[in-house]
Amino acid sequence: MKNRIFPAVIGLGYVGLPIYLNLQKKINTVGFDIDKEKILNLKKKIDTNNQFKKTDFFQHKISNFSSNYSQLKKCNFFIITVPTPIFKNKKPDLGPLINATKIVGKIIKDEDIVVYESTVYPGVTNSICVPLIEKISKLKNKINFNVVYSPERINPGDRKHSINKITKVIALENSKIKRKVKFVYKHLTSKLFFTNNIEDTETSKVFENIQRDVNISLMNELYIICEKLNLNYENIIKIAKTKWNFLNFNPGLVGGHCLPVDPYYLSYVAKKNKINTKLIIAGRETNDSMKDILYKKITTYLKKNKINYHAKILICGLTYKPEVADLRNSLAYNIFIKIKKKFKYSTGFDPLIHNTQAKKKMILNKINNFKKYKAIIFITKHKILYKIYKKLIINKKNIIINCML
Amino acid sequence: MKNRIFPAVIGLGYVGLPIYLNLQKKINTVGFDIDKEKILNLKKKIDTNNQFKKTDFFQHKISNFSSNYSQLKKCNFFIITVPTPIFKNKKPDLGPLINATKIVGKIIKDEDIVVYESTVYPGVTNSICVPLIEKISKLKNKINFNVVYSPERINPGDRKHSINKITKVIALENSKIKRKVKFVYKHLTSKLFFTNNIEDTETSKVFENIQRDVNISLMNELYIICEKLNLNYENIIKIAKTKWNFLNFNPGLVGGHCLPVDPYYLSYVAKKNKINTKLIIAGRETNDSMKDILYKKITTYLKKNKINYHAKILICGLTYKPEVADLRNSLAYNIFIKIKKKFKYSTGFDPLIHNTQAKKKMILNKINNFKKYKAIIFITKHKILYKIYKKLIINKKNIIINCML
DSSP: OTTTOOEEEEOOSTTHHHHHHHHTTTSOOEEEOSOHHHHHHHHTTOOTTSSSOGGGOOOOSSOEEESOGGGGGGOSEEEEOOOOOBOTTSOBOOHHHHHHHHHHHHHOOTTOEEEEOSOOOTTHIIIIIHHHHHHHHOOOBTTTBEEEEOOOOOOTTOSTTOTTTSOEEEEESOGGGHHHHHHHHTTTOSOEEEESOHHHHHHHHHHHHHHHHHHHHHHHHHHHHHHHHTOOHHHHHHHHTTSTTOOOOOOOOOOSSSTTTHHHHHHHHHHHTTOOOHHHHHHHHHHHHHHHHHHHHHHHHHHHTTOOTTSOEEEEOOSSSTTOOOOTTOHHHHHHHHHHHHSTTEEEEOTTSOHHHHHHHTOBSOOSOOTTOSEEEEOSOOHHHHHHHHHHHHHTOSEEEEOOO | OTTTOOEEEEOOSTTHHHHHHHHTTTSOOEEEOSOHHHHHHHHTTOOTTSSSOGGGOOOOSSOEEESOGGGGGGOOEEEEOOOOOBOTTSOBOOHHHHHHHHHHHHHOOTTOEEEEOSOOOTTHIIIIIHHHHHHHHOOOBTTTBEEEEOOOOOOTTOSTTOTTTSOEEEEESOGGGHHHHHHHHTTTOSOEEEESOHHHHHHHHHHHHHHHHHHHHHHHHHHHHHHHHTOOHHHHHHHHTTSTTOOOOOOOOOOSSSTTTHHHHHHHHHHHTTOOOHHHHHHHHHHHHHHHHHHHHHHHHHHHTTOOTTSOEEEEOOSSSTTOOOOTTOHHHHHHHHHHHHSTTEEEEOTTSOHHHHHHHTOBSOOSOOTTOSEEEEOSOOHHHHHHHHHHHHHTOSEEEEOOO
């Protein structure tokens, strides 16, 4: 069997890249992405998200990166790890998922297996993806080919819960393919949890992220109350934590590709069925409003300190969360752009972002001299930035605004 | 010092009674309640809430229960453990707290200490209670007497987190009285956490309960979605729990004297300061709506099974949560009353409630023959009821509706 299974990972972002890098250590694997620039970088062992170092790019003899889909034709086990974002109107944008499905539909053969890892609302795999493959390929699910759903649980920036250490859920409706799927996925983690219901598994994944989003939103709501009532949020939480079951969540700017998106996926299908997801949406809106609250806090403070629009201002920490190098879907970056519109000589600074990203976005990733900035604002709490903050507040050479929640 | 401190516990409900019973084992204590019937029962070692057995009522030589406030005059350390409910319009009803404060105001002397344990919104102790004591007594806080805030963390029905095992927060603004307060409270638990800010501590307590209320409401919202979309809630949660940080909350009927109330306390003060507690209130409303959702589930099922309004129906489990004997603020009881209006021959049954309560409310607490009931509905999931449920579904003699979440 070992010789017969040839996997392809389709979509090489936060989810696909670690899967590819772990798989290709053990079995020949194709890493596919439609982004040609990304493929060029990966071939040079450069991960612009800074999650992987050059040494992580162990090269198996046949494994390779490609943006040419003819490379996928030799594969028989397709792992789809494309993003599932939302449109501006907050509705699910299944475009990347449908495009990846179409590619697979064109090349799928008898006995092939397709694994979806992307987060979706309940029903997408079986009612959208499967019929699309069947239509394009003229093959039948569960007869000619099989579809599996295995929700990704990648937490960018979290080394403690890397893919090898966590439990991976695998939903397959045809138990005959279990051995094949296990053969591939055991290379990722020894903790495999098999289940036979794809819809339940799709739902479990959105539930997980919604629970986190709602808990953070509660801390944001409580933080806002404390700020307005002049209560000491940090001391209050310190006291509350002495209770045996108080949960450790922090307020903050919720960005990225999961939490700000997944609640809308579930709400979309709920709304279609006339269910009002009042709490879930209230949480999402509270989290999203934090960018405006921090922006207002910053501008109020700048005004109070008579900083005019010609002053040099530095905004530090712009990625969507601490210890990641990604500016996409970042509320911190969003705040920076708004400040820049008001204060002409604002400069963005994030030591974690890659040189190519820094150049493209005209942001600094290195600074020697902080003195020239009248005001320095800290947003995303990278460890390295917190150290800089600690030094600068002692020096008292600049006006420092701490928005690191 | 031991001879000088003579505590009184004012309000002998879920909070006051365990404090009294623990204290009076070690030091002379007065147990005061305005409810004369309750005092008569307690003198006979009867706790109608069924939290304490007769053997728990160890009697110290001078300790005594009383509803006569002249008994408090000899005391110099007042622990106020009265309820803080809400009005029908959801606004805080500080009536019992103010009445208890007035009693203390009349008898307080130089060097006395007043400890508030009741849950309040931030500011109540210092801006309402203290001025009231000062006005009535003509004494000065921090000069003549001192006020302490120590939020209760009693979880009725939970023997694992009884008062002796948990951390007790004590907020005192005058460190000179710490020794006296410690002398009393060390008899309750060895884990005392001292802080000097009463407002922060008041806030921490409402935060704790709101976090729990919101998390349960999320599970309720997810449960409702599953019911309407025909998804298997239990299987979904089983899958989600394989993630390292998925939190173990269950959907359910949130009743009692804390969770359905405390969110409105914080929202009240927030609203007064023009802050919208959108998430907190959404959570509260979702939890409260569960009684209507379960009621509808029951009546739909009865209709489907052609149960007419003359049929004998038994509703089992009526207290506000499993393993407690209290019908007050119970959504299960609320559902029972609604069913009874529609189905004339409905009978309520809860094996945990006390005989006096059963008689008063015309509810059974013992049943020998289940056969005569056409339909049997289970709501509050007491362990003993779950056992009965298991037996009855095997027997198949009745129509069984399981609403035990």
